[in-house]
Amino acid sequence: xxxxxxxxxxxxxxxxxxxxxxxxxxxxxxxxxxxxxxxxxxxxxxxxxxxxxxxxxxxxxxxxxxxxxxxxxxxxxxxxxxxxxxxxxxxxxxxxxxxxxxxxxxxxxxxxxxxxxxxxxxxxxxxxxxxxxxxxxxxxxxxxxxxxxxxxxxxxxxxxxxxxxxxxxxxxxxxxxxxxxxxxxxxxxxxxxxxxxxxxxxxxxxxxxxxxxxxxxxxxxxxxxxxxxxxxxxxxxxxxxxxxxxxxxxxxxxxxxxxxxxxxxxxxxxxxxxxxxxxxxxxxxxxxxxxxxxxxxxxxxxxxxxxxx
Amino acid sequence: xxxxxxxxxxxxxxxxxxxxxxxxxxxxxxxxxxxxxxxxxxxxxxxxxxxxxxxxxxxxxxxxxxxxxxxxxxxxxxxxxxxxxxxxxxxxxxxxxxxxxxxxxxxxxxxxxxxxxxxxxxxxxxxxxxxxxxxxxxxxxxxxxxxxxxxxxxxxxxxxxxxxxxxxxxxxxxxxxxxxxxxxxxxxxxxxxxxxxxxxxxxxxxxxxxxxxxxxxxxxxxxxxxxxxxxxxxxxxxxxxxxxxxxxxxxx
Ligand SMILES: Cc1cc2nc3c(=O)[nH]c(=O)nc-3n(C[C@H](O)[C@H](O)[C@H](O)COP(=O)(O)OP(=O)(O)OC[C@H]3O[C@@H](n4cnc5c(N)ncnc54)[C@H](O)[C@@H]3O)c2cc1C
Ligand SMILES: Cc1cc2nc3c(=O)[nH]c(=O)nc-3n(C[C@H](O)[C@H](O)[C@H](O)COP(=O)(O)OP(=O)(O)OC[C@H]3O[C@@H](n4cnc5c(N)ncnc54)[C@H](O)[C@@H]3O)c2cc1C
Numbered sequence: 001x002x003x004x005x006x007x008x009x010x011x012x013x014x015x016x017x018x019x020x021x022x023x024x025x026x027x028x029x030x031x032x033x034x035x036x037x038x039x040x041x042x043x044x045x046x047x048x049x050x051x052x053x054x055x056x057x058x059x060x061x062x063x064x065x066x067x068x069x070x071x072x073x074x075x076x077x078x079x080x081x082x083x084x085x086x087x088x089x090x091x092x093x094x095x096x097x098x099x100x101x102x103x104x105x106x107x108x109x110x111x112x113x114x115x116x117x118x119x120x121x122x123x124x125x126x127x128x129x130x131x132x133x134x135x136x137x138x139x140x141x142x143x144x145x146x147x148x149x150x151x152x153x154x155x156x157x158x159x160x161x162x163x164x165x166x167x168x169x170x171x172x173x174x175x176x177x178x179x180x181x182x183x184x185x186x187x188x189x190x191x192x193x194x195x196x197x198x199x200x201x202x203x204x205x206x207x208x209x210x211x212x213x214x215x216x217x218x219x220x221x222x223x224x225x226x227x228x229x230x231x232x233x234x235x236x237x238x239x240x241x242x243x244x245x246x247x248x249x250x251x252x253x254x255x256x257x258x259x260x261x262x263x264x265x266x267x268x269x270x271x272x273x274x275x276x277x278x279x280x281x282x283x284x285x286x287x288x289x290x291x292x293x294x295x296x297x298x299x300x301x302x303x304x305x306x307x308x309x
Numbered sequence: 310x311x312x313x314x315x316x317x318x319x320x321x322x323x324x325x326x327x328x329x330x331x332x333x334x335x336x337x338x339x340x341x342x343x344x345x346x347x348x349x350x351x352x353x354x355x356x357x358x359x360x361x362x363x364x365x366x367x368x369x370x371x372x373x374x375x376x377x378x379x380x381x382x383x384x385x386x387x388x389x390x391x392x393x394x395x396x397x398x399x400x401x402x403x404x405x406x407x408x409x410x411x412x413x414x415x416x417x418x419x420x421x422x423x424x425x426x427x428x429x430x431x432x433x434x435x436x437x438x439x440x441x442x443x444x445x446x447x448x449x450x451x452x453x454x455x456x457x458x459x460x461x462x463x464x465x466x467x468x469x470x471x472x473x474x475x476x477x478x479x480x481x482x483x484x485x486x487x488x489x490x491x492x493x494x495x496x497x498x499x500x501x502x503x504x505x506x507x508x509x510x511x512x513x514x515x516x517x518x519x520x521x522x523x524x525x526x527x528x529x530x531x532x533x534x535x536x537x538x539x540x541x542x543x544x545x546x547x548x549x550x551x552x553x554x555x556x557x558x559x560x561x
Contacts, residue, residue, distance in 0.1 A: 010474065070452050093472040096438050097454045104443035109408050109527040112437045122531060127435055131326035132335050135531040174451035178467065178478040231492060238475045244491060252560045269539065273560045290542035291554050303548045308561055
């Protein structure tokens with residue numbers, strides 16, 4: 001059995017963590033060929049070749065593949081699909097944009113956000129914001145799957161797979177990239193960070209989010225937020241953790257001024273240790289917290305930041 | 310231009326989900342059902358397009374059980390002009406997969422020739438995040454997913470998308486499939502007079518067979534179980550105690 005894995009490539013660079021986790025998830029399915037596609041992707045291909053368990057790397061460089069536009073990327077994958085039984089990717093927003101399109105072009109269903117591989121046809125995935133886990137068995141000839149990265153460990157780096165350069169498929173020319181607004185940050189990436197500190201509506205303003213950021217920096221953590229904090233403009237959209245934001249499972253997750261709605265829990269309840277700081281002792285977040293502190297965040301968080309010194 | 314908005318009837322997002330003891334799925338009998346929250350945002354956007362003079366008709370479509378009629382009445386009460394109900398299942402627990410939904414929607418698009426289809430980015434029950442992308446593939450149309458800003462201008466639409474790294478703006482060719490994210494707008498509530506008026510708006514009833522689409526699922530549900538529970542934690546009395554516990558646990 002052969003697996004084609006769409007690597008996460010952003011501006012020519014391989015997102016190692018997400019890609020290596022998807023490699024781990026695919027290991028039981030067969031020989032893994034990693035596809036690196038982009039306006040420039042050669043360096044990403046070199047990096048992918050080093051991931052343990054990768055049998056082969058395909059590099060497709062073409063202007064049309066820049067910015068991961070869904071239509072040309074899906075066309076490329078479909079042109080390669082004949083050789084593979086499983087077509088997989090880490091469940092990033094890029095892959096969630098592309099993979100259902102690939103599936104429909106192949107007349108198969110997509111299996112989104114799989115959290116476990118039971119056998120070559122059978123997968124587990126969360127539904128209803130993680131309030132139920134469903135095992136589904138596919139009757140399709142080819143399986144198109146995205147893997148939830150938070151539940152798999154990254155494969156190591158010690159491999160030396162061969163790298164082959166391939167051409168792009170014809171660009172359907174349906175959409176054009178205009179711009180990206182990406183905030184540069186020195187902090188670790190939210191979905192791969194070992195520690196995440198998140199703030200909610202309780203933080204009250206963009207200005208006061210600095211309290212959250214200071215604690216995060218003390219812990220070398222990524223910063224997250226609830227939807228309410230993002231909607232209120234305290235934090236940017238890419239910080240949102242939850243059913244419709246990012247799913248994280250760090251060693252330590254600190255939730256500050258977050259009530260613990262199921263949609264938020266869906267994004268963080270698999271964290272190893274959860275700390276909750278909330279002034280309302282009835283807040284549902286305390287039901288999932290290993291350590292809860294009932295306190296005003298404006299005094300407790302700066303004190304915690306200081307005492308962690 | 311016509312705007313087509315697929316709306317899905319799902320468990321209300323405030324309802325605590327209960328997994329059936331026999332592992333066959335989630336209990337949906339006698340629970341509150343509502344319009345998928347993302348679809349409310351899509352309906353709102355469609356109505357705003359009409360109010361701005363960019364669209365002249367808003368058509369809501371739902372595919373599922375007969376009760377999905379209620380969801381369509383909600384869309385009509387918000388301001389959609391007419392509705393199409395495609396009955397594809399008798400039992401509220403029957404699965405209609407995004408691929409089948411997309412195939413039915415593709416047929417409706419052929420008939421109605423909308424200039425744009427506004428979908429929700431994901432349904433909060435199955436969380437597949439797939440239908441819009443699949444429909445776009447079947448039609449060979451452009452796709453702008455996870456939109457937090459949409460600006461339709463003649464032959465193209467500028468779509469700002471919420472992606473992992475932040476925001477991405479695309480220019481997509483019309484006709485297009487756009488799937489909407491939470492921050493696109495705040496949906497209006499239907500007023501009582503509009504709820505009354507909605508009862509008289511046209512609602513066409515069809516079946517999946519009318520469109521010649523086989524809705525047999527490709528994914529067999531083997532079992533559905535409760536997620537693993539977290540062990541209960543403790544409440545600490547002070548920041549000092551918290552620091553101590555974190556150190557003991559090796560977390561800092
Ligand atoms: C379709 C859909 C999708 C959604 N997706 C997501 C998602 O992906 N992620 C997400 O987070 N939400 C999501 N939500 C929203 C979710 O339902 C909640 O509304 C949201 O998580 C609430 O955010 P919050 O906890 O910050 O705010 P609130 O619920 O308002 O909680 C604020 C908390 O702060 C506490 N507080 C206030 N002041 C202080 C203080 N001084 N010190 C200490 N504590 C204080 C309060 O006691 C309260 O518990 C979604 C909702 C829907 C309908
Ligand atoms: C009443 C009912 C009960 C169900 N119960 C279960 C269950 O217990 N377990 C289970 O696994 N599955 C259930 N399903 C089916 C399952 O949710 C399907 O796979 C579903 O139709 C696709 O949803 P999704 O989350 O995968 O779609 P997504 O691709 O996430 O949906 C994205 C968007 O596509 C549009 N859309 C999707 N489906 C429809 C539709 N039917 N009609 C109109 N627009 C639509 C909406 O705009 C939506 O926002 C049920 C379906 C119905 C109608």
